[in-house]
Amino acid sequence: MRIAVLGAGRIGSFRARVLGGLPEVDEIFIGNRTGGRAEELAREVGGTAGTIDEAIDSEPDAVFVSLATGLHAEALHRCIDAGLPIFCEKPIALTLRDTAAVIEHAERGGNVLQIAFQRRLDPDYLRAYQAVRDGTLGTLYSLRITAHDAEPAPEEFIELSGGTYRDLHIHDFDLARWLTGLDVDQVYATGSVRGFDRYAKFGDVDNAAILMTMSDGLPVIVTGTRHNARGHDFRLEVFGSEDSLSVGDNSLSQPRPVEPDEVPPTRGPYRDFMERFGDSLREETKAFIGVMKGERENPSPPAAAMEALRVAVACEVSRTEGRPVKVAEIEGDPPDLT
Incomplete structure (x- = not known):
């Protein structure tokens, strides 16, 4: 399967490295606001780099939203419209109104949405x-x-x-x-x-x-x-x-x-937190693959x-x-x- 990772910062890089080691994942597309970091991370995990929009439009099987929190809501709505299963870092958005709008949109679209409470x-x-x-x-x-x-x-x-x-x-x-x-x-x-x-x-x-x-x-x-x-x-x-x-x-x-x-x-x-909770961060990354495949319940709805x-x-x-x-x-x- 092809997975898009939005965000090439510390947590996005962690997700991409874990995904790169999973047998189910054949291809990783790194989407980021700046090209240099995305290209560097893509080379490291053997993937492809591009913009956030290019990553969403690359027809992935699922997407990890690991952007700065202020960028979550806009990216999530784009991913929901694209019909993608989504893993999102916490929180969904910074306001209750924006959070409710994302959840309602995902429910209407029938999208899987797992939140990172590791x-x-x-x-x-x-x-x-x-x-x-x-x-x-x-x-x-x-x-x-x-x-x-x-x-x-x-x-x-x-x-x-x-x-x-x-x-x-x-x-x-x-x-x-x-x-x-x-x-x-x-x-x-x-x-x-x-x-x-x-x-x-x-x-x-x-x-x-x-x-x-x-x-x-x-x-x-x-x-x-x-x-x-x-x-x-x-x-x-x-x-x-x-x-x-x-x-x-x-x-x-x-x-x-x-x-x-x-x-x-x-x-x-x-x-x-990466040292303290590295193992559980890996587990929730792997768990999402099972959630999107319908093999397990969503641990963090x-x-x-x-x-x-x-x-x-x-x-x-x-x-x-x-x-x-x-x-x-x-x-x-x-x-x-x-």
Whole structure:
């Protein structure tokens, strides 16, 4: 089969390399806004390079949309009109209105649309999911999610990212919903700039904390930072009446224990999300081939992306107005909150 990859940046390059190693994939077409990087990547994976439009028009069997987030919606509509199965990096778009328009268009067209929430395909998170869902942990008491980036993003990324809640924490909002099978009922979010003023320039934060209450009253605490001196530290803790578990507590990127007899972790430190979640990124890339062939269910349907984005918007309203916000309040995009 022929696969088009839109975007020749870091994540698009990763997708193309994984696809190039799959026996089902015969040809890869790299579409990018600038030709030089597309040509370089095409040479590396033995593919063809061209513009984004040329990639979509090359009659591929499916397409990966790995462009900058601000370019997603336009490209997605083009791909839907072309009748293509689509894998899209998160989020679908930066606004609820644009996201809804894409989803409605894909539903009308009958297009497969899988969203990149890679933790759903991570073997460790899958083990936690199974323990939650089969009752091994008993009644859930609370969840704690840690999302600490290793290095702050450059200014040009911050400007177009949609902000910390829509870019960084959207994964955590999806994780909480997927893991528990519950909706987020209410959020109380705070955030500040503690070290990197370039975030403040765009009304963003480099540190955040969120208290989410799920639909059955379960509390979920999320902490996030755009810089962690010890590396890319992403963890999950689940506390229940019968047992508790953690994911990610074997990494040198986590906080340093002060106990002298503590056994040191064996993995990491991770420099970025590609190192931390490389295996699950590969798995979701391969899973999409099975989804488009009708061999498996879509592990990350677009409705999940819509609900995670709604929670992110609720967090922005909460931080700005300094109050708890019911997610049900968020029916559309609020006015400029800055």
